Amino acid sequence: MITEKEEFQFYIGNDIIQDKEKSYNKLFTAHIDFVKGIKSFHDMPSGDFIEICFSGRSNVGKSSLINYLTGRKSIARTSKTPGRTREINYFRIGDNKHLVDLPGYGYAKVSKKERQAWFKMVKDYFFYSNNLRRVFLLIDSRHGIKPSDDDLMKILEEAAITFQVIFTKFDKIKPMEFEKIKKITFTKLSLFANAFPEVILTSTRKNIGIETLRMSIGKIFS
Numbered sequence: 001m002i003t004e005k006e007e008f009q010f011y012i013g014n015d016i017i018q019d020k021e022k023s024y025n026k027l028f029t030a031h032i033d034f035v036k037g038i039k040s041f042h043d044m045p046s047g048d049f050i051e052i053c054f055s056g057r058s059n060v061g062k063s064s065l066i067n068y069l070t071g072r073k074s075i076a077r078t079s080k081t082p083g084r085t086r087e088i089n090y091f092r093i094g095d096n097k098h099l100v101d102l103p104g105y106g107y108a109k110v111s112k113k114e115r116q117a118w119f120k121m122v123k124d125y126f127f128y129s130n131n132l133r134r135v136f137l138l139i140d141s142r143h144g145i146k147p148s149d150d151d152l153m154k155i156l157e158e159a160a161i162t163f164q165v166i167f168t169k170f171d172k173i174k175p176m177e178f179e180k181i182k183k184i185t186f187t188k189l190s191l192f193a194n195a196f197p198e199v200i201l202t203s204t205r206k207n208i209g210i211e212t213l214r215m216s217i218g219k220i221f222s
């Protein structure tokens with residue numbers, strides 16, 4: 001199903017043109033190492049590694065998705081409690097690529113001071129990461145884009161970084177209910193020229209969308 005918006009066509013889920021000739025699974029089952037966690041851009045790892053990152057609200061499923069993609073149980077730490085990931089965590093994949101797990105935002109119990117520190121850390125990360133090719137913006141399928149996601153998209157617009165939406169926890173919503181969320185999301189995305197026109201539905205519980213996501217990342221890395 002292809003949804004047309006004024007200027008954009010967004011492709012979703014299985015409609016994304018699959019590159020059947022090629023499997024990108026190897027890339028993810030190859031070598032993967034935790035490199036380091038940083039709190040300031042001054043500590044960014046050196047080297048000209050191509051990089052992608054996972055961003056989104058606390059508890060949306062960023063760390064779970066990294067584990068699932070790489071077939072590792074707990075290379076990235078996950079938790080039922082929001083706010084598990086506090087640092088910008090770098091994982092090296094293959095010889096010269098980075099996957100980056102960002103700390104989540106939008107958690108109500110965080111103090112104003114912590115929120116400001118998060119904002120500075122992440123904004124700096126976006127502005128100083130010269131090799132960052134795309135941000136995967138994770139959105140909970142049940143909730144859609146929240147005001148805090150809007151704030152993040154604005155930072156990305158300012159930094160001129162392309163972002164691609166990944167819906168998570170797709171096992172938790174009925175298809176009819178999701179139609180509404182999808183419409184609202186596409187309307188919002190059509191306002192952003194830096195929104196990548198393919199949107200991926202995922203569930204790590206039900207193994208949905210992982211191959212498609214691997215393909216999207218594989219294309220960036222190859």
Ligand SMILES: Nc1nc2c(ncn2[C@@H]2O[C@H](COP(=O)(O)OP(=O)(O)OP(=O)(O)O)[C@@H](O)[C@H]2O)c(=O)[nH]1
Nearest residue numbers: 059060061062063064078079083084085104203204
């Ligand atoms: N039902 C369901 N639950 C999921 C899925 N993916 C992750 N979860 C659960 O969601 C919770 C949060 O997952 P995390 O991966 O720690 O979330 P995060 O985005 O890294 O959170 P922060 O590090 O706090 O920003 C955990 O209890 C996961 O088991 C999914 O596809 N379906």
Ligand SMILES: [Mg+2]
Nearest residue numbers: 062063084085
């Ligand atoms: Mg996390």
